[in-house]
Amino acid sequence: MNRIHCVLGLTAAALGLGAAAADFRPAANMIVVAQTESEHDHITAIELAERIIARETGLQILDLRSLAEFEQFHIPSASHATLDEMAHRPFPRDGQIVLYSEDGTHSAQAWKLMRLRGYRNISFLREGIYEWISRVHEPRLAADATAAERDDFKRATEFSRFFGGVPLSDVPRSEVPLGYWTGSANKTSVPVKQAVEKIRRRGC
């Protein structure tokens, strides 16, 4: 018996040491950091719009704001979820999951929670519902827009009409987000609530 025990013990030790030697992969949270830095963690509102229009199978959009805010206005085909559910509730694993909240904070936290739970196809809207409203639902064209900006606006207009929104052209430059079409994070002074309330008044 003792010889067999020795062999077993040595095998276990060897497999263990071998594991340390073989495993150069960083810990999961380091992978998460790397993905965040390489910008694979988020998706733009325009991309999301394209995927909704294409009726991508398995696409799940989750709204992490309050239920009241969700019912007031939400991205079409989105469903409501709480931050707590992000830690517990099982979700289908095939298909892309997109998270959004009022801005990027809650959805970024939720993204991390889901990633650590092993969900791979998951991203979030960096500027939350505001990004959807200002870039898809109500895209804005400055009065002094460049040609490139006009082209982008045309594309956005098609999305806007598809979702029943209203494109706004001839808008003062100050009301158009900086880096609007390049996807960089820069908010204007128009807060989300005002934008959403304007939509309600128009009777959506």
Place this chain on the structure above:
Amino acid sequence: MTAPLSETGIIGAQGTLLAAPVIGFAFGWFLERGGLGSAPKLAGQFYFVDLTVFKVMFSALLTAMLGAFWLDFFGVLDLELVYIPETFVLPQAVGGALFGAGFLLGGLCPGTSCVAAAAGRLDGIAVVCGMLAGVFIFNSAFDWIAEFYASTSLGPMTLTNMLGISRGAVVAVIAIAAVAGFTIATRIEDTRS
């Protein structure tokens, strides 16, 4: 990655449920074979007389841990899809202490109490009843401890993520420590007898 089979769609919900009693059967079989269905044997560990529990538990842990690591490494099993119990530091520390006290008193744990009961041991049945009572008491008192129960949550946190070192390194440390433990355990038992 072909596994876990239930997560990659090879096995559906029914297959998953069917697997439960099969896996349980094998577990119960080995527990009984190893002598863990006998309370005096299990309690003997706390007096350094019979370290069977330590040997069985840690060789099981080691086997599963090494197996999981290498299957994941070779792309057979996707560890990210395996459910990891969530960490609640304080409740698990306190719960562990309570559990340890109960284990010492009863000489059997939940799984082994079923094995003991199945072999006719009345003390096994007593432990089973005690546990049902304990769970019932806990549920009745839940409102008072609900806050503590949910405190210090870290989610599904692994030693790897927490310490920031590679999985392989953690596995190596545990493996070496376990083998060293086995050597020491054998020494202790030899000097006692």
Place this chain on the structure above:
Amino acid sequence: MKRYSDPYFAGIGIGLVLLASYVVVGRGIGASGAFASIAAAVSASVSGATSPATAPYLQDGVRSPLKDWLVLELVGVTLGGFTSAWLAGRMRIDVERGPGIGSRQRIAAAFSGGIFMGLGAKLARGCTSGQALTGGALLSVGSWVFIVSCFATGYLLAPLARRLWR
């Protein structure tokens, strides 16, 4: 009556079962969760789903399909233990106890021990099977906290329980 198996072989056997569980169903084994389900089901049928004993359980947030799996698994554990004991000639009705106490005291101690374990396992979301074995092999921090706490407490309090076992 057959002799017990070599503990290391039994342990490796359990480890392979656990590994198979990860591979087939993406989760490990457990035991205390099944007790929790059974206790809740019993109180629900006796006094209705709104009784204080079941309501918090149902609102626990941890009511997941995994818990039914555990009940089935525990049934398997019982059958496996039974079969092994039967084939090894270890079936008998008796009270296993230390040499220093009588059956009554042993049963009382066993019942009390069970209560503590029921409380502890609920708090810790698992027991030696679910947390120590399953979670430990998966390197879960909380599981290792449980392992250290459980065994340290057992060893520390052992002198107080000497009468029971030695």
